[in-house]
Amino acid sequence: MLDEVVVYERPQSLEECATHYCPGCTHGVAHRLIAEVIDEMGIRDRMIGVASVGCSVFAYNYFDFDFVQAPHGRAPAMATGIKRVLPDRIVMTYQGDGDMASIGMGEIVHAAARGENITVFFLNNANYGMTGGQMAPTTLPGQQTTSSPKGRDVETQGYPVRASELLSTLEGASYVVRRSLH
C-alpha cells in the first residue's frame, strides 16, 4: 500500500473558492503566503484585514478572517483607526501600487511616520491592473503599458517611485522589506 503524501493543503486562513485573478497574476501567490504565515502564527482569530481598490479589491472573499473595504488609497488610514480602537487585534492592509504609491501615497507616508502598529502588504505589479494596465508610479523606465505604449519616457513621464526605499527612511517604520514573487 502506498503512503499518502500531502503536497498541497489550503491554509485555514484562505476561503475555499475559485479565484478571479488572471493566469500568471501573483496576487493569488501573495494571498497564499500571507495565509500560511497567519496559520503558522495562530493569529487568524485576531486578524482584521483592510482591502484596497484594485485587482485585489475582493481580498475579503479569499481571506477567512475579518475584513473591511477601504476607499482607494485610504487603507492605512482605516487600519490606523481600527488598530487604535481595537489594540488587541492584528491589522493588515493589502494594497496595489496604484493604490498605495499613487492616490494613497499621503496615507502610507504619514501612517509610517506616525509609527502605526499595522502591517502593510504592498503588491507592486508596476501597473494599474484593474483598470486596464495603465502606467503606475512604479512603472519602470521604458516599460510599455496601455497609457505608455512606447515605453515610459522619463523625460515626460518622470521616474518610478521606489516606495519601499522611500518608506524605509522614516523612523516610524519599524520593518520594511522588498521581495520578488515568481
Ligand SMILES: Cc1ncc(C[n+]2csc(CCOP(=O)(O)OP(=O)(O)O)c2C)c(N)n1
Ligand atoms: C477614487 C478612485 N479613483 C480611481 C479609481 C479607479 N481605479 C480602480 S483600481 C485603480 C488602480 C489599481 O491599481 P493597483 O493599485 O496597482 O492595483 P492592481 O489592480 O494593479 O493590483 C484605479 C485608478 C477608483 N476606483 N476610485
Ligand SMILES: [Mg+2]
Ligand atoms: Mg498594480
